[in-house]
Amino acid sequence: MCLAVPYRIISKEGNKAIADVFGMKKEIDIRIIEDVEIDEYVLVHAGFAIQRVNQQDAKETLELLTELCEAESKP
Amino acid sequence: MTDKFRNNPELKPLLNKIKHDVAALDGKALPLKFMEVCGTHTVSILKFGFRHYFKDSIKFLSGPGCPVCVTSACDIDKMIYLAQQGHHIVTFGDLIKVPGTHSSLEKEIAKGATVDVVYSPLDALNIARNTKKEVNFIAVGFETTIPVIAGLVLDTYAQQIKNLSILCLIKTMPNVLRFLLSQLKGEIDGMIMPGHVSVIIGSEPYEFIPREYGIPCTVAGFEPVDLGLGIQALVSQIALGSPAVDNRYKRMVKSEGNRAAQELISAVFQECDVAWRGFGSIPKSGLCLNEEFINFDAEKRFHIKVNDEVVQSACICGDIIAGRKSPIDCTLFRKKCTPENPIGPCMVSFEGACAAFYKYGE
Numbered sequence: 001m002c003l004a005v006p007y008r009i010i011s012k013e014g015n016k017a018i019a020d021v022f023g024m025k026k027e028i029d030i031r032i033i034e035d036v037e038i039d040e041y042v043l044v045h046a047g048f049a050i051q052r053v054n055q056q057d058a059k060e061t062l063e064l065l066t067e068l069c070e071a072e073s074k075p
Numbered sequence: 076m077t078d079k080f081r082n083n084p085e086l087k088p089l090l091n092k093i094k095h096d097v098a099a100l101d102g103k104a105l106p107l108k109f110m111e112v113c114g115t116h117t118v119s120i121l122k123f124g125f126r127h128y129f130k131d132s133i134k135f136l137s138g139p140g141c142p143v144c145v146t147s148a149c150d151i152d153k154m155i156y157l158a159q160q161g162h163h164i165v166t167f168g169d170l171i172k173v174p175g176t177h178s179s180l181e182k183e184i185a186k187g188a189t190v191d192v193v194y195s196p197l198d199a200l201n202i203a204r205n206t207k208k209e210v211n212f213i214a215v216g217f218e219t220t221i222p223v224i225a226g227l228v229l230d231t232y233a234q235q236i237k238n239l240s241i242l243c244l245i246k247t248m249p250n251v252l253r254f255l256l257s258q259l260k261g262e263i264d265g266m267i268m269p270g271h272v273s274v275i276i277g278s279e280p281y282e283f284i285p286r287e288y289g290i291p292c293t294v295a296g297f298e299p300v301d302l303g304l305g306i307q308a309l310v311s312q313i314a315l316g317s318p319a320v321d322n323r324y325k326r327m328v329k330s331e332g333n334r335a336a337q338e339l340i341s342a343v344f345q346e347c348d349v350a351w352r353g354f355g356s357i358p359k360s361g362l363c364l365n366e367e368f369i370n371f372d373a374e375k376r377f378h379i380k381v382n383d384e385v386v387q388s389a390c391i392c393g394d395i396i397a398g399r400k401s402p403i404d405c406t407l408f409r410k411k412c413t414p415e416n417p418i419g420p421c422m423v424s425f426e427g428a429c430a431a432f433y434k435y436g437e
C-alpha cells in the first residue's frame with residue numbers, strides 16, 4: 001500500500017497538476033512540492049505527489065551498479 | 076529510467092557477487108537473516124525470484140510493513156460499527172475483505188451498507204459533498220500515506236465540509252521497529268527499510284538500529300536493481316563489521332526526508348500509543364488528530380462501541396509480521412485460507428506475506 005510511482009508533470013494550476021503515468025493522464029495534488037516544473041518527475045502515492053525524483057542520483061545509482069560488477073569481473 | 080532499474084544486464088553479475096560475498100563471510104551462520112519491513116518489498120523479493128535465488132545464503136523475513144496486516148480485529152470492528160450505523164464508508168480496497176471478530180465490510184455491503192473504495196483519500200471530499208449521510212474515511216497507512224490524509228483533513232476544514240470525519244488508525248515506523256528489535260535480539264542480521272516511508276521520514280530515524288542493536292540497515296527501492304544494491308550494502312557492511320544506515324534509494328530518499336510533508340503531518344496529527352495486530356499497544360507508534368482537528372475524529376464524534384473480545388483462530392499473521400514465522404508454517408495456508416476466502420489480513424492485502432507467497436509460489 002505504500003507503493004508510489006513516478007509521474008511526469010504536464011500542466012499545473014495551484015495545488016493541482018495533470019501528470020502522465022504510463023501514457024495515462026491523471027490529476028494529482030502537488031501542494032508539498034515547491035515550484036515543480038513542467039516535465040519534472042514526481043513520486044506519486046494515492047493521488048498525492050510526495051517527492052521530486054532526482055535524475056542525477058538515479059544516474060549515480062546505475063553507475064554504482066556498473067562499478068560493483070566491474071570490480072567483480074577483474075581477476 | 077525505470078526500465079534501467081528493472082531490466083539491467085548488470086543485475087545478474089551483482090546477484091552472483093552477493094552470493095559469493097555471503098559465502099566468503101567469516102564466522103557467520105548461514106543463511107543470513109534479513110527482515111524486509113515493507114510489504115511491497117516482500118512482493119518484490121518473491122516476484123523477482125530473490126527468495127529462491129538466495130535460498131541457502133539469505134533468509135528473508137517479513138516485517139510489520141503492510142498497513143492492512145497490522146490493523147487489529149478490534150479496529151476492523153470499529154469500521155463495521157460505523158457501517159452498521161448507516162454511515163457512508165470510504166476506504167482503500169484492501170480493507171473490505173479483512174475479517175473483524177464477527178463480520179467484515181464485505182459482509183456488511185451484502186447486508187446493504189454503503190462502502191466506496193477510493194484510490195486517493197482526497198476522493199472522500201467529493202463523496203461527502205454529494206451526500207447528506209455522515210461520511211467516514213478509514214484512515215490506515217504509514218508515513219507514505221499520512222501526508223495525504225493530513226491533506227484530506229485540512230481540505231475538509233478549509234472547505235467547511237461538516238459530514239466528513241476520519242477513523243484514525245494510522246501507524247508510524249520507527250517505534251514498532253524498536254519494539255521488534257528488542258524482541259528479536261540477535262536473530263536478525265540486517266534490515267531492509269521501507270523505501271516510500273523513508274521518502275517522508277528520511278533515513279535519519281533509523282540511526283538507532285546500528286547504534287543500539289549493532290545491525291546494518293539499508294534504504295532500498297523496489298525495482299530489482301534497487302533491491303540488489305540494498306542487499307549488497309547489507310552484506311558488505313557485515314563483511315566489514317561496521318553496521319550503519321546505507322541509503323541506496325537516493326534518487327527518492329534524502330537523509331532528512333521531506334520536510335514539507337513532515338510539516339503537513341505535524342500540523343494535523345500528534346503522536347499516540349496504538350495497538351498493532353499481533354503486538355498489542357506500542358508506545359508512540361501511531362498518530363491521532365491534534366486538538367485543533369479533533370472534531371474530525373470519527374471515534375470521538377460517534378462514540379464507537381466495540382467489544383475487546385478475542386476470537387481464537389489458527390491464523391498466525393501476528394507471528395508472520397513479527398518475523399517469527401513464515402506463511403508456510405500456517406496450517407490454514409492454501410487450504411482453508413486463500414485470496415478468495417481469506418481468514419487473516421496477511422492473505423487479504425496484495426502485499427501481505429501470505430498473499431505474496433500464494434501468488435508467487437512456495
Ligand code: SF4
Nearest residue numbers: 390391405412419429
Ligand atoms: S495463511 Fe491465512 S490464516 Fe494463515 S497466517 Fe496467513 S492469513 Fe492467517
